[in-house]
Amino acid sequence: MEFLVNQLFNGVSYGALLFLLAGGLSLIFGMMRIVNMTHGSYYLLGGYVALSVMWRGGPYVLAVVVGALAIALIGIVEWNAFLRRLSGQELGQVLTTMGFALIFQDLALVVWGGDPYTIRIPAMISGSVTAGPFTFPVYRMFIVAVAAFIAVVLWLVLERTRIGAMMRATVDDPEMARGVGINVYLISMGVFSLGAALAALAGVVAGGFVGVYPGADFEILPYAFVVVIVGGMGSLKGALVGSLMVGLLDNFGKALFPELSYFTLFAPMAAILAVRPTGLFGRA
């Protein structure tokens, strides 16, 4: 019982982290069909930038904001200078973004070195809560809260505002959206930078419990992809369900079948895709 509850809690909180990472990626996929191998780098760089802010005495909140903004800026530049011209060319996108991922990986190594770091979290959200026989780290509850908050805000923006309607229109049919006077260029750029900023936010948050270290970018990237493809590209609901599934499968897989843990994660994903190639909530 204790095992079950603990694993459940860990799975959900890891899923929450994945949602932060993959929610933006899913919107980017859905809207621009861009295969972005740099998304893991945004996650890593976000953590590193936040770390640097805190080393200079900045408070946690400032570190989060600076990290997210800096990475959003990188995303805008990368998208404007390269990715925008490659729409519809998957191979070109994969190779270009992979090139950026390698460059960022190496630059991060030059700037921050090869040692792993942990981002110090404020006292307010550290420690743990005990409820009967169970102990829950406050920080992981904080992650779940942040993800839930972001999910609600994104949902409200997408479903209840004019700009959200424009975004949905762009996902459904960019050409028609352009035809009715929507500035697809600005909307796309906005979504791309939002996705990058959310990935950076995930990186900062993850820095508090798994740390920031070289290689984290390529370690997390497949997870983000799997969430997006299982949930369905461009679907917020899909990203949410996908994140929770991946988080839980990953945790239970690692705990119950350590030798087959990645198999238990990726094989069910492949099975879902075999039945629904566009993902659970995706539209072709």
Add this chain to the structure above:
Amino acid sequence: MARPGPLARLWAPGLALALLLVAPPFLSSFFLTLLTQAVIYAILAMSLDLVLGYTGLSSLGHAAYLGLGAYSVGILTTRHGAGFWTTLAVGVLLAVAVAAVFGLVALRATGVYFLMITLALGMVAWGLAHRWVSLTQGDNGISSVPRPAGLPFSLAGAVPYYYFALGAFVLAYLVLRTVVGSPFGRTLVGIRESESRMRTLGYHVWLHKYVGFVIAGGIGGFAGVFWAYYNGFVSPTDLELATSVETLLMVALGGRGTLVGPALGAGLIVILKNLVSVYTQRWLLILGAVYIGTIVYAPEGVVGAVRQWTTSSKGDGT
């Protein structure tokens, strides 16, 4: 424009093969090792070209087949003392079998979806290599894989093994050349250009793609067998995502849909990676720039650029 005769079309690959045959005495052992590595990777890149260049599907999991071939060798030689032919048969058949299963899943989709599904499938293979420690020894990998045994000649030295790998490369090239030149291969190109048109003409589109995908997987496994014997070491890096992407780069850099191009691309990347890392620690930076530069400056690859240049200089004034 008249098609160039067989002699005119064969002189470039023939010259390349002649150079590869006479090269060893002129090369230091370092460059010979690199060249061996290059011809083995060339097999992998050419096999991916069948899927990417001729069928027009970007696969992000092709390293899985290299890994299957390599792990077949690693496990069978170190645990069971298997000979070369056994490992070759198991490696290729295993890759074919896995490609036959993966193909069923992946070919339900096209475009970005195909790419994503092959990525997930590639991760399944990688995950097993990474975590199934009792079989694969996990991240430590399988070391001290011996050179091929059970053959009438010794392959202990670097030069004999180079010729051995070169022979495998030529064989793979001839097989793939035959495949792409056959009516089957022409149909694949037709599917790449317009799937709906081929379907209207009565071709079984899915079956063609599927068979092409499985052949590519089998030849990928073939490459993996030679890779494991060459390296003497098998590890999850052989089938990680970065290896799959690097193989894509080799095909794109050389020129999709040309077979010779991907082989050339494999050679360029292998040599670049190893040479640059001798001179600078920042080779990832340079490799990253090569990825971006390929797409920006040579989207059709080296062979594509050369073709464009030769046809435009001949065709002036018409």
